[in-house]
């Protein structure tokens with residue numbers, strides 16, 4: 172088989188590879204604590220499950236419009252309008268199987284060879300993968316630990332020019348848990364307007380915030396016209412396996428993104444979309460409870476990691492990841508992550524899974540029970556102490 176040249180430019184998400192390796196160890200009888208994947212361990216709330224089952228029984232099992240059923244686009248438009256303080260209408264919404272396709276479709280629709288795309292590093296690996304796949308020039312902007320994993324405004328400004336087509340933001344951030352502040356977004360809005368750039372804002376973790384008010388680029392006057400916002404149900408409603416997400420975009424872009432959907436997935440399963448309507452319009456207390464549980468786990472894992480020799484860990488403001496600095500161990504990140512899986516039975520990711528600049532860090536997801544997190548901390552500590560003897 173002779174693959175197309177562009178396949179050489181397609182990256183991947185290491186979390187899925189580590190999951191396979193961890194499962195193989197479990198098949199040999201090993202006990203593994205899974206702190207590698209970004210998936211809430213809570214069940215999907217019962218009211219949402221019931222709505223999905225009801226829709227199945229009612230025969231919502233046929234094709235739907237590519238952009239999504241009107242009820243869900245309406246519910247999304249209302250939710251986004253209310254939470255971002257901007258007027259979003261249903262013709263600005265495209266519903267996709269998981270939020271990931273919004274990333275793919277937006278880059279496919281906007282980026283041509285020669286176009287520069289700014290993206291965060293460390294960062295979600297699919298951004299760089301898609302930019303390269305579509306022939307764009309990937310321009311990383313750094314999120315440094317000493318700056319609470321936010322970008323440096325002066326450096327950021329210098330990286331935007333007339334070749335910049337798209338700027339990718341992600342806040343709260345995977346893998347660091349960093350959160351951009353309103354002043355950071357003002358910088359982005361200013362340069363985007365100056366150089367006529369579109370901004371892609373990945374807000375999938377916006378509900379998982381441990382204090383303060385969430386700042387969205389969409390809320391800045393004039394930005395809705397040049398912003399594509401990604402959000403979805405996977406994290407907020409513990410619905411990763413349902414595959415349901417959405418994009419909000421200027422009305423002129425929507426038919427093109429919907430056409431990409433027609434060409435690929437056709438549409439999202441109808442009964443899944445009805446479950447999504449219930450998620451957005453039904454009671455929200457399960458989300459608040461989940462976030463309160465994440466906060467307790469965050470505090471436990473941060474304290475535990477800081478007690479390990481060679482590790483230092485900041486307290487993240489959002490999402491459910493920590494990104495400890497592990498340089499003090501003297502071990503490279505990949506070697507350390509492999510060792511923790513093999514020796515301690517704790518699955519985590521090397522910082523380099525999020526770009527070369529992630530060297531010196533590990534990523535732990537704390538979307539796991541407090542009991543498992545405590546067990547993992549004991550094991551990691553013992554394993555690290557062993558290599559430092």
Ligand code: PLP
Pocket residue numbers: 209268269270271272295341345373375403404405411415416
């Ligand atoms: N964006 C970020 C930053 C993520 O971490 C993820 C999932 O891990 C996604 C988007 C995609 O989410 P979904 O499962 O809805 O496709």
